[in-house]
Amino acid sequence: xxxxxxxxxxxxxxxxxxxxxxxxxxxxMFDYFLWYKxxxxxxxxxxxxxxxxxxxxxxxxxxVFLNKSAKHLSLHIVPSQPGDSAVYFCAAPxxxxxxxxxxxxxxxxx
Amino acid sequence: xxxxxQNPRYLITVTGKKLTVTCSQNMNHEYMSWxxxxxxxxxxxxxxxxxxxxxxxxxxxxxxxxxxxxxxxFPLILESPSPNxxxxxxxxxxxRQGLVGELFFGEGSRLTVL
Numbered sequence: 001x002x003x004x005x006x007x008x009x010x011x012x013x014x015x016x017x018x019x020x021x022x023x024x025x026x027x028x029m030f031d032y033f034l035w036y037k038x039x040x041x042x043x044x045x046x047x048x049x050x051x052x053x054x055x056x057x058x059x060x061x062x063x064v065f066l067n068k069s070a071k072h073l074s075l076h077i078v079p080s081q082p083g084d085s086a087v088y089f090c091a092a093p094x095x096x097x098x099x100x101x102x103x104x105x106x107x108x109x110x
Numbered sequence: 111x112x113x114x115x116q117n118p119r120y121l122i123t124v125t126g127k128k129l130t131v132t133c134s135q136n137m138n139h140e141y142m143s144w145x146x147x148x149x150x151x152x153x154x155x156x157x158x159x160x161x162x163x164x165x166x167x168x169x170x171x172x173x174x175x176x177x178x179x180x181x182x183x184f185p186l187i188l189e190s191p192s193p194n195x196x197x198x199x200x201x202x203x204x205x206r207q208g209l210v211g212e213l214f215f216g217e218g219s220r221l222t223v224l
Contacts, residue, residue, distance in 0.1 A: 043217050089152060089153065097158070097168060097169065100145075100153040102149075102151055
């Protein structure tokens with residue numbers, strides 16, 4: 001049973017437009033969330049995080065929104081650039097583990 | 111340069127032939143972990159280590175062993191590999207568990223078991 005879900009396996013967006021990647025979770029004990037970005041043939045790298053005491057965290061072109069009541073978070077990329085094309089994982093630390101979603105492959109088209 | 115190094119990056123082997131995937135970090139991190147990535151399943155934790163000589167099972171430990179004799183190294187051992195262990199493996203490290211945002215990954219090791 002996946003505790004972190006990313007229901008869109010892939011997403012295509014035009015360069016310059018907004019990319020919205022979604023993540024849902026089932027465990028109400030999760031209180032911190034992270035987004036990792038992964039290019040082919042590389043390991044995931046940390047992108048942005050959010051604590052459950054906030055509903056928004058912004059870092060340059062990247063903003064993460066958290067809706068605790070809906071157990072939903074989203075990553076917004078504005079404006080999207082071709083270099084943003086990658087797989088994005090939503091994750092939550094839990095105990096001695098990080099629980100990862102299955103990932104969403106973002107393609108930003110020039 | 112701060113990094114997590116895994117070897118080999120690519121390996122094709124046959125069922126039952128023991129193999130070891132090495133992992134080394136140069137950041138003096140206490141916490142290290144192994145994950146496998148499979149399509150549609152994300153990253154699943156195999157084993158983790160809080161410090162030298164301290165290891166514990168993650169979500170999918172069956173068929174794997176680990177050891178942590180030195181702080182920098184955390185090898186993953188497949189004593190008798192089977193085809194269902196064909197996967198992409200990542201080693202990761204962190205200064206300490208709980209400091210979120212500081213999980214550093216290696217570049218991955220793609221293993222195929224025939």
